[in-house]
Amino acid sequence: MESNPSCPHCNQTTTYTDMTAWFCADCGHEWQEGEVSNETSEPTARDANGTVLRDGDTVTLIKDLKVxxxxxxxxMGTKIxxxxxxxxxxxxxCKTDLGPMMLKSEFLKKS
Ligand SMILES: [Zn+2]
Known part of the structure; x- marks a missing residue:
């Protein structure tokens, strides 16, 4: 048996579906399945301070990085x-002064 998705509102798994939407028996929240899976499949990253980074953010390097x-x-201190x-x-x-690059979020700080 497939396990039900947990409620995005209260996180309980006492959820049920009528095939068009999901319902939560605990808090009465109603949502479309697509909304939930879109949210969870979005990649996330955290900077050196644990702050969540998002597409389009500006960050600062917290250490020198060899290319x-x-x-x-x-x-260090370069803004991207x-x-x-x-x-x-x-x-x-991201694109840096030295060209397009892949970096690790742990070496960045949101600015
Ligand atoms: Zn709920």
Whole structure:
């Protein structure tokens, strides 16, 4: 048997569906299944302080980062605009002064 999704409102799993929408028996919340799965499939990233980063955010480097395959270094304090959150080990896709780059969110701070 398939397990029901938990209620996005109160997080209980006492949910049921009439095939067009889901209902929560606990709080009476009603929602479309699509809304929930869209939310959970969106990749998320957290910066060095644990702040959630979103597409389009501006971040600052908190340490010097060597650019792989080059002798260039992205300096601590460099501002990077319009980041994009992606799935993976390097979870920030962005354009820097040195070109397009994949970075780790743990080396960034939201500014
Ligand atoms: Zn609920």
């Amino acid at each position: 792989r395959g080059t002798s260039s270094v992205l300096k 605009k319009q980041i994009r959150i992606v799935d993976g080990d390097h979870d920030i896709d």
